[in-house]
Amino acid sequence: MTANTNPALFTCRDVRVSVAGKEIVKGVDLEINAGEKHALMGPNGSGKSTLAAALMGHPAYEVSGEIRLRGEELSALEPDERARKGVFLGFQYPVAVPGVTVASFLRAALSARQGREVPVREFRLKMQESFDALDVPKDFAGRYLNDGFSGGEKKRLEIMQMLMLEPAVALLDETDSGLDIDALKVVSAGVNKASGPDTGILLVTHYQRILDHVQPDAVHVFMDGRIVRSGGPELARELEERGYDWLADATSTAATGG
Amino acid sequence: MADRATVDTPSATSTRPQLDAAAVTEFSRDRGESASLATWRARAATVLARTELPDRVRHLWRYTDPGKLLPGKLLAATTDSGAADVAIPDTPAVVLVPGQPPRLNAAAESCGLVIETMHGGGDVTEGLGRAVPGEHGYFEAMNAAAFDAGLVVRAPRNLDLAEPLRVVIPAIDGADVLPRLLVIAETSARLTVVEDHVGGDSGSVVIGVTEILVGANAEVRHVLVQRWENGVRGHLTQRAVLERDARFLGATTGLGGAMVKVDLGAVLAGPGARSELVGVTLPEHRQHLDHHTVHQHTSGRTWSNIDFKAAVTDRARSAYTGLIRIEKDAPGSEAFQENRNLLLSERARADTIPELEILTDDVSCSHGATAAPVDPEQLFYLASRGLPAAEALQLVVRGFVESTLCLMPADLREEIETLLESRLRRIGGAA
Ligand SMILES: Nc1ncnc2c1ncn2[C@@H]1O[C@H](COP(=O)(O)OP(=O)(O)OP(=O)(O)O)[C@@H](O)[C@H]1O
Ligand SMILES: [Mg+2]
Numbered sequence: 117m118t119a120n121t122n123p124a125l126f127t128c129r130d131v132r133v134s135v136a137g138k139e140i141v142k143g144v145d146l147e148i149n150a151g152e153k154h155a156l157m158g159p160n161g162s163g164k165s166t167l168a169a170a171l172m173g174h175p176a177y178e179v180s181g182e183i184r185l186r187g188e189e190l191s192a193l194e195p196d197e198r199a200r201k202g203v204f205l206g207f208q209y210p211v212a213v214p215g216v217t218v219a220s221f222l223r224a225a226l227s228a229r230q231g232r233e234v235p236v237r238e239f240r241l242k243m244q245e246s247f248d249a250l251d252v253p254k255d256f257a258g259r260y261l262n263d264g265f266s267g268g269e270k271k272r273l274e275i276m277q278m279l280m281l282e283p284a285v286a287l288l289d290e291t292d293s294g295l296d297i298d299a300l301k302v303v304s305a306g307v308n309k310a311s312g313p314d315t316g317i318l319l320v321t322h323y324q325r326i327l328d329h330v331q332p333d334a335v336h337v338f339m340d341g342r343i344v345r346s347g348g349p350e351l352a353r354e355l356e357e358r359g360y361d362w363l364a365d366a367t368s369t370a371a372t373g374g
Numbered sequence: 375m376a377d378r379a380t381v382d383t384p385s386a387t388s389t390r391p392q393l394d395a396a397a398v399t400e401f402s403r404d405r406g407e408s409a410s411l412a413t414w415r416a417r418a419a420t421v422l423a424r425t426e427l428p429d430r431v432r433h434l435w436r437y438t439d440p441g442k443l444l445p446g447k448l449l450a451a452t453t454d455s456g457a458a459d460v461a462i463p464d465t466p467a468v469v470l471v472p473g474q475p476p477r478l479n480a481a482a483e484s485c486g487l488v489i490e491t492m493h494g495g496g497d498v499t500e501g502l503g504r505a506v507p508g509e510h511g512y513f514e515a516m517n518a519a520a521f522d523a524g525l526v527v528r529a530p531r532n533l534d535l536a537e538p539l540r541v542v543i544p545a546i547d548g549a550d551v552l553p554r555l556l557v558i559a560e561t562s563a564r565l566t567v568v569e570d571h572v573g574g575d576s577g578s579v580v581i582g583v584t585e586i587l588v589g590a591n592a593e594v595r596h597v598l599v600q601r602w603e604n605g606v607r608g609h610l611t612q613r614a615v616l617e618r619d620a621r622f623l624g625a626t627t628g629l630g631g632a633m634v635k636v637d638l639g640a641v642l643a644g645p646g647a648r649s650e651l652v653g654v655t656l657p658e659h660r661q662h663l664d665h666h667t668v669h670q671h672t673s674g675r676t677w678s679n680i681d682f683k684a685a686v687t688d689r690a691r692s693a694y695t696g697l698i699r700i701e702k703d704a705p706g707s708e709a710f711q712e713n714r715n716l717l718l719s720e721r722a723r724a725d726t727i728p729e730l731e732i733l734t735d736d737v738s739c740s741h742g743a744t745a746a747p748v749d750p751e752q753l754f755y756l757a758s759r760g761l762p763a764a765e766a767l768q769l770v771v772r773g774f775v776e777s778t779l780c781l782m783p784a785d786l787r788e789e790i791e792t793l794l795e796s797r798l799r800r801i802g803g804a805a
Contacts, residue, residue: 196757196758211749216769225756
């Protein structure tokens with residue numbers, strides 16, 4: 117809990133999410149301080165993606181509780197407003213937008229984030245830099261957004277967008293899934309690059325693997341819509357060995373990270 | 375305005391305007407048209423007299439009431455001084471206004487095309503009615519009998535026109551126009567014609583016919599820009615007839631007007647002919663824009679493709695009917711047709727009927743049609759990157775029409791995009 121005048125970077129208080137009348141996220145408390153990386157792990161269907169999308173402001177979800185970025189309540193804001201304030205969601209399943217090139221999309225996104233029309237030349241340089249950082253082939257720029265991209269290519273593009281948009285807090289929903297070993301290294305490097313003293317990261321993942329490259333400050337176990345346990349990196353290793361069953365009876369006591 | 379040849383009819387638009395052969399002949403003579411044209415018109419008038427309004431039971435007219443497209447007064451000898459305001463580019467251009475000689479700019483005079491009015495004394499009936507005879511239908515018969523702004527554009531053999539010819543056809547405030555174009559590309563000629571429908575108001579009706587004769591090994595690109603002002607009603611028919619090894623590209627943007635029906639098509643009449651019809655329409659507010667496309671393969675070894683897209687917003691409506699017809703004597707033909715519709719609001723409506731009539735076995739055909747609202751997950755994805763709702767919606771629509779724009783003439787792409795852009799920017803109620 118932050119009682120001081122310097123609020124945590126990103127906080128959730130009793131966040132509940134219902135979809136079509138069904139409660140999926142059942143009261144989440146989370147606190148990510150600037151400079152921290154948190155991992156959120158949990159079984160399939162436990163509600164991790166629902167939580168992440170709700171934090172971004174997905175319009176189909178009914179959400180209650182508090183969501184704050186640097187103390188500012190986000191709950192009433194549209195997803196685009198949250199994005200411009202510095203929230204980023206890396207999608208588990210990035211959506212294709214046929215006919216819209218990666219370059220034109222990125223320029224629109226960057227201009228929106230920076231609140232100014234980014235000049236073409238400046239944009240090109242910035243895009244090239246981010247492409248190089250992630251070994252993204254040059255021809256990506258002219259291809260249609262996520263259209264016909266392989267799973268791994270889409271994930272690289274998500275990370276690349278994160279690097280360009282320089283969010284304050286990045287919610288990365290299984291950005292490490294479906295990557296080959298080289299891609300995993302590239303993506304991990306991207307996450308580490310985006311992480312800095314002013315940035316917070318929430319990494320939703322099923323695998324210990326990425327946590328070898330991205331050292332988390334806290335690991336949260338998410339089951340049936342709740343964080344049932346929080347701990348340090350050793351918790352992830354324990355999950356890898358023991359699975360989730362041993363936590364199934366755990367009570368839903370709120371846990372704070374860090 | 376009205377001269378002796380005028381036949382007065384009640385202004386109620388649902389009443390069929392009357393026209394008799396004698397009045398038509400007199401109208402023609404008053405204009406100094408050739409005797410052969412006067413005869414041609416008179417015959418069309420008799421065809422019109424026995425032609426019923428289009429039958430709503432037929433697919434072609436299922437979605438649009440022909441009674442709402444009727445002009446009030448035929449042979450009204452309309453002229454318009456306002457048309458003088460039309461902006462003329464430096465590239466070859468003609469302005470076509472009833473009762474006035476066609477206004478050609480210098481580039482049009484010297485581009486190598488033979489451009490002449492149908493209302494002079496010359497015999498212009500050669501080829502007239504070949505692609506769109508009076509028997510084509512009610513509006514076509516009406517135009518044949520009573521057209522008041524006719525132009526022939528002839529590309530002599532082997533001419534390769536570098537720049538497109540723009541034919542600007544202003545609708546006239548509070549009045550009717552019946553424009554008629556005949557484009558003839560002789561053997562191995564190449565040309566691009568931009569037919570630009572502009573202007574008008576809620577009292578304007580335009581009943582147009584465009585015939586395009588594409589000779590052996592010739593290539594014609596016809597860009598139909600329909601950007602009338604609000605309230606204009608109209609019916610436009612365009613047909614191309616393709617000889618051996620001819621190529622045709624018909625590109626359409628349906629933007630303006632209140633209630634408009636456009637009937638586009640090509641007849642593939644010689645082996646090796648290739649035709650493509652591509653269109654984008656973006657109806658908004660309460661617009662009712664109806665498009666029909668047809669590819670008729672009368673010769674074997676021919677190829678055709680249709681790609682038509684509608685993105686409909688507000689309470690507007692798009693109707694699309696498409697027909698691929700492959701005649702018995704046209705083996706080895708290939709024909710494709712796709713119509714996709716994007717619904718941008720709850721109350722927007724898009725109807726689509728793609729049809730195939732295939733009378734021979736040896737063909738390769740495909741057709742498809744879809745109508746769907748924008749995927750909310752696409753919008754969420756774009757919003758999650760900071761794009762405001764309206765901007766996200768516009769981007770999705772731009773993406774939607776992109777593959778069709780890619781098929782339009784590349785050298786006119788920028789102009790077409792600019793036209794669409796003014797409309798796209800209003801989508802989602804953005805500033
Ligand atoms: N729109 C929806 N309508 C109904 N149920 C939904 C909807 N969206 C999600 N759910 C349900 O909510 C639950 C949580 O889904 P969610 O995708 O958040 O899980 P997850 O933890 O991300 O799983 P995974 O590890 O497989 O990605 C699932 O049972 C899912 O079926
Ligand atoms: Mg998930």
